[in-house]
Amino acid sequence: MTMSAGYSGGCQCGAVRYRAVGAPGYPHLCHCRMCQKASGNYALPLGSARRADFEMTRGEPSWFHSSDLVRRGFCGTCGTPLFYDIPGTDFINVTLGSLDEPMAVQPVAQSNRGTKMPWFQALDELPMEPDEDGTDRAVSIRLSNHQHPDHDTSTWPQEKRHD
Numbered sequence: 001m002t003m004s005a006g007y008s009g010g011c012q013c014g015a016v017r018y019r020a021v022g023a024p025g026y027p028h029l030c031h032c033r034m035c036q037k038a039s040g041n042y043a044l045p046l047g048s049a050r051r052a053d054f055e056m057t058r059g060e061p062s063w064f065h066s067s068d069l070v071r072r073g074f075c076g077t078c079g080t081p082l083f084y085d086i087p088g089t090d091f092i093n094v095t096l097g098s099l100d101e102p103m104a105v106q107p108v109a110q111s112n113r114g115t116k117m118p119w120f121q122a123l124d125e126l127p128m129e130p131d132e133d134g135t136d137r138a139v140s141i142r143l144s145n146h147q148h149p150d151h152d153t154s155t156w157p158q159e160k161r162h163d
Contacts, residue, residue: 005022006019006020006022006053007019007020007023007024007099007100007101007104007105008020008057008099008100008151008152009094009098009099009100010057010080010082010098010100010148011074011075011077011078011080011082011098011148012075012078012080012147012148013075013077013078013080013146013147013148013157014058014148014153014156015058015059015075015076015077015078015156016056016058016059016060016061016075016077016080016082017056017057017059017148017152018054018055018056018057018082018094019054019055019057019152020049020050020053020054020055020094021049021053021054022049022050022053023105024047024048024094024096024099024105025047025048025049025050025091026047026048026108026109027045027046027047027096027105027106027107027108028045028046028047028107028108028109028110028111029043029044029045029046029107029110029111030043030044030045030046030084030110030111030112031043031110031111031112031113031114031115031116031117032111032112032115033115034066034067034070035084035112036115038064038066038072038081038084039081039095040081042116042117042120043110043116043117044081044084044095045095045096045097045102045107046084046093046094046095046096047093047094047096047105048091048092048093048094049091049092049093049094050090050091051089051090051091051092054092057152058156059075061073061074061075061076061082061083062074062075062076063085069086070084070085070086071085071087072084072085073085080095080098081095081098082094082098083095100150100151100152101150
């Protein structure tokens with residue numbers, strides 16, 4: 001599915017899935033302290049979808065009101081942050097990391113730079129660890145992966161094979 005036609009996404013465990021028509025609007029990185037806490041990260045990538053073009057395809061999110069104006073949607077099973085919602089508006093924001101194809105959406109802006117980590121510009125200068133793709137640990141994780149795949153499935157969790 002191309003981003004201009006629409007996009008889908010969901011949580012890590014697959015209990016909550018969504019779909020939207022069109023490309024995500026205003027993809028950006030928010031550096032505010034609330035987004036940092038809500039995501040457990042240094043910034044929260046967000047993009048909007050018109051409510052008329054948005055639907056839940058599996059499950060329902062749990063909600064936390066981070067302020068009187070905003071609520072945050074997340075999976076109540078695995079905790080994945082999914083939505084930044086301002087009730088009463090005609091749009092909902094999705095977390096770009098929860099998209100099935102997150103690399104297809106490049107942020108166009110940053111907001112709340114006053115709380116941006118001052119060392120972000122130095123990240124590319126940090127030493128790079130080698131990829132673990134062939135290590136015993138990486139293979140063991142890959143073979144025991146319980147994460148939902150990056151596409152819609154008719155059922156989840158999938159039944160375990162008994163070979």
